[in-house]
């Protein structure tokens with residue numbers, strides 16, 4: 001699942017690829033996009049920048065039009081040189097300048113908005129943990145302001161509370177914060193809620209610097225084994241790196257997304 005840091009990585013790569021040059025070709029490959037007449041509306045336009053807000057991608061054009069993309073579980077963006085053969089399997093949309101092509105595969109959310117048209121999908125988003133002004137205290141207050149009986153491991157995934165945390169960062173953030181994912185939000189002290197905001201932001205920033213790869217655990221030099229990238233995520237039954245207690249996992253929340261935790265470190 002694309003997490004916030006994938007969106008931010010895409011913002012850098014896709015902006016670098018096509019921003020500032022007119023679109024010479026807009027290739028709409030997915031029939032469901034047909035009614036939007038995206039090619040007619042975008043050809044000749046110039047991408048100003050691509051912004052990531054949580055997992056939302058917003059392509060802002062000079063005309064004021066905004067292309068909104070959300071990758072959900074399976075969508076992906078790729079950038080190619082203009083001379084490359086762009087793979088067609090799963091292709092939804094390709095935007096080409098003289099220099100480069102950016103291509104979107106498997107949607108599933110892609111919509112072009114006219115200048116000034118409100119962007120309904122992102123209006124309700126909470127503070128983006130990767131935004132430069134991400135304020136852990138403000139994120140903490142927002143977390144404490146929601147329905148107090150909700151479990152912490154469910155609430156941090158709620159993009160209205162804070163955006164950017166996906167399933168991996170949920171487990172890793174709460175482990176590093178030392179907070180039991182099954183606790184009710186209403187039981188959090190303000191400093192605990194703030195710690196969740198601060199650690200979440202820090203992990204996502206590391207992910208961007210790491211070119212979108214998720215690596216939250218850095219083994220001591222010389223001891224690394226392949227696949228050692230996380231503190232608890234994906235490590236069910238293996239010893240906690242801090243205390244040796246076997247890591248546990250269980251589905252959580254309405255979507256039943258698996259949460260990993262150490263029952264001793266996160267008591």
Ligand SMILES: [Zn+2]
Pocket residue numbers: 240241242243244245262263264265266
């Ligand atoms: Zn432990």
